[in-house]
Amino acid sequence: MSETQPMQAPEPSSPSAATLSTRRSAASARSEQRIQGILKVAREVFAEKGYERATTGEMAQRLGISEATVFTYFRGKRELCVRVINDWYDEIIAVVEQGMPREAPIREQLRFFIATHLRLFLQQGTGLCALVLSEGRAKGQDLGESFLPLQRRYTAPLMDVLARGQASGEIRADVPLRLLRALILGPMEHLLWEAVGLQHQIDIEQRAADMVALLWAAVAVPDAELLALRRLRGQVAEALANVSPPHKPE
Numbered sequence: 001m002s003e004t005q006p007m008q009a010p011e012p013s014s015p016s017a018a019t020l021s022t023r024r025s026a027a028s029a030r031s032e033q034r035i036q037g038i039l040k041v042a043r044e045v046f047a048e049k050g051y052e053r054a055t056t057g058e059m060a061q062r063l064g065i066s067e068a069t070v071f072t073y074f075r076g077k078r079e080l081c082v083r084v085i086n087d088w089y090d091e092i093i094a095v096v097e098q099g100m101p102r103e104a105p106i107r108e109q110l111r112f113f114i115a116t117h118l119r120l121f122l123q124q125g126t127g128l129c130a131l132v133l134s135e136g137r138a139k140g141q142d143l144g145e146s147f148l149p150l151q152r153r154y155t156a157p158l159m160d161v162l163a164r165g166q167a168s169g170e171i172r173a174d175v176p177l178r179l180l181r182a183l184i185l186g187p188m189e190h191l192l193w194e195a196v197g198l199q200h201q202i203d204i205e206q207r208a209a210d211m212v213a214l215l216w217a218a219v220a221v222p223d224a225e226l227l228a229l230r231r232l233r234g235q236v237a238e239a240l241a242n243v244s245p246p247h248k249p250e
Contacts, residue, residue, distance in 0.1 A: 035073050037063060043084045047127025051081055051135055051143060081131075082146045088128060089154045092120045096157045106165035107216055113158055114188060115208035122204070126196040133192060155181060165219075172221050180219055187211055 041062050045054045056077055060067040074080040096116050101109060121129045135143050162180050165171030171180070191207055194200050222230070 031073070034069075038070055038073060038080070039084060039087060042080050043088070043128065046081055046084055046131055050127070050131055051077075054081075056080065078143055078146070081143065082150070085128070085132060085147065086150055089150055092117065093154065093157060095120060100157065100161075106161065106168065106170040107212060107220070109161050110165075110184070110215075111208050111212045113161055114184070114211055115205055117188065118191060118202075118204045118208060121192055122195055126199075129192055130196045133189065133196065155185065158184065162219075169221055171219050175219070183218065184211075184215060187215070 038059065041059050042054075045059050045062070048054075054077065056070045056074075057067050059080075060070050070080075074083070096113060099112065099116065101112055104112075121132075132147065135147060158181055159177055162171060162177050166173045166177075188211070191202060191211075195202055
């Protein structure tokens, strides 16, 4: 008579591919939620304290997590600050590009750009604005150098307006775009420093209108009639220069 074979417990089945995918998606969603939470608090701390006085320890404390958890997602304060400013610039660029009145005259588009940037730079207080202005000028320093590509991307919508203005004949084409950009960003930066350093409340819409009124005379193509008069004046001056003086009798 053969011995009865003992029954073996069934092996646990391995998770299906769909289950593993669901778990990975849930873990990814939790990680992204954690990253966004860290970035939100980091923006607050950088805005309040600037770069030097901000610490990842305080950010972790406000979030109720360990500092090591912060370092799980970001290698350090510098990387975290660059990401905060990068995201902030993305928000500004999105608002500008979505709201730009492209069918309006270039002068109106320029006013929209200036007013929108001033408003968004000061919308959350002067903290992040002060950080960008101060660290962006710190040439040769690690953080300042990291801001350079961000600043180029941040000014791209202005370059687009200027380029389209040259193509449409509304903005003079004899001046390089980079010089036109500097001509506009310089006064904007001065106004921001006024708001940050002196804590002055500025009427953004009025300041933007005043800036465009002053700058337009320098960047706009002269009126055809005025241009013809200037050309005629040049021709007359050239003709007079070529006229020989009358011969004096001996």
